[in-house]
Amino acid sequence: MADIKNEISKRKTFAIISHPDAGKTTLTEKFLLYGGAIQTAGAVKSNKIKKSATSDFMEIERQRGISVATSVMTFEFKGMLINLLDTPGHKDFAEDTYRTLTAVDSVILVIDCVKGVEEQTEKLMEVCRMRDTPVIVFVNKLDRDGKDPFDLMDEIEAKLDIRLHPLSWPINRGPFFKGVYNIFDRNLNLFRASSQKVEEEYVSISNLDNEELDRQIGRDADQLRTDIELIEGVYGDFDTSTYLSGKIAPVFFGSAINNFGVRELLETFIRIAPNPRPRYTDTRLVEPEEKKFSGFIFKIHANIDPNHRNRIAFLRICSGVFERNKFYKHVRLDKEMRFSSPATFMASEKNIIDEAYPGDVIGLYDTGNFKIGDTLTEGEKMTYKGIPSFSPEIFRELINKDPMKTKQLEKGIMQLTEEGVAQVFTILHGSTKIIGTVGDLQFDVIQYRLKNEYGASAEFRPINYYKACWITAEDPTEMNNFIRTKANYMAYDRENNPVFLASSEWILKLTQQDYPAIQFHFSSEFKTD
Ligand code: G4P
Numbered sequence: 001m002a003d004i005k006n007e008i009s010k011r012k013t014f015a016i017i018s019h020p021d022a023g024k025t026t027l028t029e030k031f032l033l034y035g036g037a038i039q040t041a042g043a044v045k046s047n048k049i050k051k052s053a054t055s056d057f058m059e060i061e062r063q064r065g066i067s068v069a070t071s072v073m074t075f076e077f078k079g080m081l082i083n084l085l086d087t088p089g090h091k092d093f094a095e096d097t098y099r100t101l102t103a104v105d106s107v108i109l110v111i112d113c114v115k116g117v118e119e120q121t122e123k124l125m126e127v128c129r130m131r132d133t134p135v136i137v138f139v140n141k142l143d144r145d146g147k148d149p150f151d152l153m154d155e156i157e158a159k160l161d162i163r164l165h166p167l168s169w170p171i172n173r174g175p176f177f178k179g180v181y182n183i184f185d186r187n188l189n190l191f192r193a194s195s196q197k198v199e200e201e202y203v204s205i206s207n208l209d210n211e212e213l214d215r216q217i218g219r220d221a222d223q224l225r226t227d228i229e230l231i232e233g234v235y236g237d238f239d240t241s242t243y244l245s246g247k248i249a250p251v252f253f254g255s256a257i258n259n260f261g262v263r264e265l266l267e268t269f270i271r272i273a274p275n276p277r278p279r280y281t282d283t284r285l286v287e288p289e290e291k292k293f294s295g296f297i298f299k300i301h302a303n304i305d306p307n308h309r310n311r312i313a314f315l316r317i318c319s320g321v322f323e324r325n326k327f328y329k330h331v332r333l334d335k336e337m338r339f340s341s342p343a344t345f346m347a348s349e350k351n352i353i354d355e356a357y358p359g360d361v362i363g364l365y366d367t368g369n370f371k372i373g374d375t376l377t378e379g380e381k382m383t384y385k386g387i388p389s390f391s392p393e394i395f396r397e398l399i400n401k402d403p404m405k406t407k408q409l410e411k412g413i414m415q416l417t418e419e420g421v422a423q424v425f426t427i428l429h430g431s432t433k434i435i436g437t438v439g440d441l442q443f444d445v446i447q448y449r450l451k452n453e454y455g456a457s458a459e460f461r462p463i464n465y466y467k468a469c470w471i472t473a474e475d476p477t478e479m480n481n482f483i484r485t486k487a488n489y490m491a492y493d494r495e496n497n498p499v500f501l502a503s504s505e506w507i508l509k510l511t512q513q514d515y516p517a518i519q520f521h522f523s524s525e526f527k528t529d
Contacts, residue, residue, distance in 0.1 A: 004321060004357065008288050011359035012273050013083040013316075015100055017128075018110035019118035023140040024087075026256040027110055028073070031084065033259075034266055035075025071299070071314060072344060072361040080270045083359060094120070094438045095390065095420055096299065098127050099372060102387045103298040103316035103361060106134040106273045108265070109249070110256075113139050113146030113173070117159040125160040130523075131386060132246030134274055137164065138265055143191075143255045145174030150227075153251070163248045165235050167268060168261065169227055170253040171220050178217050180253050180261055181205075181224055183231065184238065184268060188216060191260055200260060240272050276359035279318050281375070281382035286319045288358035293320035293328065294377045296384035297370050300419040301363075302449075311419070312343075312363045313370040318384065322356040328376045330369060331383055337376070339364050371418035388523040389493070391468045392423050392436025395501070396443060396460035405456040412454035416446055417494055425468060425491035425499055428483070434491060434501070435460065436468055465501045467508060468493075469520040478517040486511070497524065 016031075018024040073084045085104055087097040101107065107128055111121060128135055139152065146152070153164055168189075171178040179190040179201075188203040205213055208228060214221045242248040252268070254261020276288045286294055299314040315322075322328075327336045341352050343363045356362050364370070373387040400409050413433065417424045422442050425434045437443065443460050450456045470493070473479040483490050483498060491499050500520065502508035512520055 002355075002357075004291075005289055007357040008276050008359065010079065010081045011083065011276055011357065012080055012106070012270060013085065013104050013276060013359040013361070014106045014108065014269075014273060015085045015087050015097075015104045016108045016110060017087055017097065017101070017121075017124045019112070019115070019120040022110045022112040022115070022118070022121075023256045024110050027108070027138065027140070027262065028084065028086070030256055030259050030262045031077075031082075031266060032073060032075055034263065035077045035082065071301070071363070074344060074360075077266060078270060082270070083361060085361060094123065097124065098390060099298050099387060099420060101127050101133065102131070103296075103314075104133070105275070105277050105359065106136070108136045108138055108269065110138050110140050111152075111156065113141050113149075113152060113253075114144050116147055116152060116155050122159055125162065129161070129246070130388070134243050134246050135162065135249040136243075136265070136269060136273070137249050137251040138256075138261075139170075139251060139253045140256050142170050142173055142177050142180075142253050142260070143258060149173075149253070156251075164251050165238050165243075165248050166231055166251045166253075167238060168252045168254075168264065169224070169231060171217055171224055176220075177255075178220055180264075181208075181228065182264055183228065184250075185264075188213070189261065189264060190216060191255075191258070200263065243272060244274055276318070280385045282385060283382045286382070288319050290319040292378040292380070293322050294318050294375065294380070294382070294384075295322065296376070296387065297364075297372055297374045298387060300366065300370060300372060302415075302419055302453075311366045311368070311370075313366040313374075315342075315362050315364055315376065317356050317358050317360045317362070319358055320378070322360075322362065324352070324354045329379050329381075331375045331377060331381055332371075333369065335369070337369065341365060368415065372420050389423055390438075390523045393438050394440060394443075395434050395436050395463045395465040395468070397463050398424075398433040398435050399459040399461055401457035401459055405454075408454040409450060409456035409458060412450045412456050413446075414494075416449060421449075422446055423468075423493065425493055425501070428487055428490040428492070434463065434465075436465075464503055466504045467502050467522065469500045469502060469508070469522060470524055471498055471500050472519045472521065473517050475517060478515075482515055482518050493524070 016024045016028055071086055073086065075082050085100050087100045109121065111117065137156065149170055157164055167184040168180040168182045170180050177191055179188060181188055186206045188205050190201040190203060192201055203216055208225050217224065238250065243250055252261055252265045254265065256262060278285050278287045295315045295317040297313045297315055301312045324342055325338055325340055327338045330337050344351050344353055353362060375383045400406060413424055416422060423436045425436065427434065435446065447458055450458050486500060489501050491501055493499050502511065
């Protein structure tokens with residue numbers, strides 16, 4: 001068995017996140033090309049859920065099936081072992097992305113310089129902030145006529161509520177884009193576009209007053225000097241520890257499609273991004289170097305083929321060494337389990353592994369034992385924290401169309417919610433079930449899967465709720481009083497936590513004012529605070 005400390009120091013586990021279309025897939029592909037994990041451009045792209053498929057959920061499910069293959073992309077770069085966790089770009093699967101973010105140690109956030117900060121970017125950043133995840137920003141598509149970089153920096157800082165620190169700076173933009181100046185390494189990376197291809201050319205310029213700069217970029221040299229002086233005055237020296245604590249996000253500029261600025265991003269990433277980090281369980285902080293294995297399930301992928309009902313549960317290893325065929329404790333079920341074919345997935349190739357180390361993600365075949373958030377250990381009773389559910393955005397009442405299949409319907413809903421396809425709330429009075437999702441598409445998926453996999457018929461009736469808020473109160477009398485008075489708007493989540501269903505933003509505000517003793521939470525994370 002390899003030395004665990006050495007294995008940990010080699011690993012970086014991260015995700016690339018972006019609003020759809022900003023360039024996540026393109027950047028992923030370029031990283032994999034650098035790592036030699038794929039040979040040709042286009043290999044990842046073909047796994048992407050295509051925009052044209054938005055109304056065709058079957059096509060999306062099919063592609064989701066393919067994308068199991070790229071759930072974790074492992075590649076080596078300069079002696080480092082990089083685990084890149086894939087996140088679905090489609091907004092209706094945002095919950096999948098949020099959960100994947102619980103399994104990474106850092107992220108690269110891609111922003112389109114033409115569009116700036118978009119809706120999905122804001123939400124993803126919120127999730128990163130909840131866990132103080134270190135973020136590197138990559139401003140993409142510099143070959144397009146985008147926003148002024150200073151304006152863009154202001155916009156990102158304001159909308160994403162994070163302080164930035166540019167480590168590179170663009171020289172002009174759009175058709176006049178000349179390249180970037182690397183503030184960190186003090187060199188110029190020139191963008192040389194010919195009709196066939198784009199080339200990167202590095203020129204070392206430690207002093208910007210050097211006339212070489214004028215020779216290389218002509219009239220843009222003075223502008224660059226002014227910009228860099230301003231930047232250095234405002235931002236000072238870069239301090240890696242503020243990045244690692246999630247307080248400051250370094251920024252790079254480039255053009256992923258042209259493979260420009262990608263190498264310096266990757267090289268800086270492997271230098272500054274964190275190795276597998278310690279993680280909290282409900283009882284203590286677990287260090288990755290600990291001898292005993294532990295890890296948690298953050299994603300479950302069901303096979304939509306009714307003939308193959310198995311599921312794949314994705315496990316993030318947090319400490320110790322995971323070994324094939326060894327018995328581990330499934331803490332929630334208090335059950336010993338062993339896995340004979342733990343797998344890694346890469347570019348449609350499935351490999352059975354014998355050992356895995358902290359930071360690694362492996363797929364375990366599951367016949368219904370796992371749900372998201374489950375912890376495996378070598379015997380210790382502890383559960384990893386911080387795998388939250390967020391308030392859904394769309395709510396519908398579940399209508400059973402075939403009373404003969406009530407049991408099947410309940411089983412189906414239980415299993416689909418365990419997989420994280422949707423959330424279910426049971427209304428306080430009566431047994432009405434409300435299904436909550438982040439996208440319309442999920443309802444089609446649920447209806448189809450209930451029919452095909454469980455033989456149950458369901459329909460959904462629209463209900464006008466704005467948010468589901470988990471509620472807590474220090475004083476149990478206040479809590480009971482609230483639940484009694486708001487009985488018509490009260491429900492319970494799958495774990496029997498009380499949830500207030502607010503019909504509008506205005507009602508929510510009013511209720512918050514009227515009941516100061518009640519705390520309203522917008523994610524189930526409060527349970528693990
Ligand atoms: P996503 O995964 O974040 O959704 O984005 P993706 O990489 O698929 O990129 C979205 C579109 O933006 C693609 O174009 C891609 O080629 C383009 N793109 C990515 N990086 C750059 C860049 O640096 N500059 C420019 N100008 N475009 C870039 P598409 O037309 O939607 O797809 P395709 O036909 O090129 O595959």
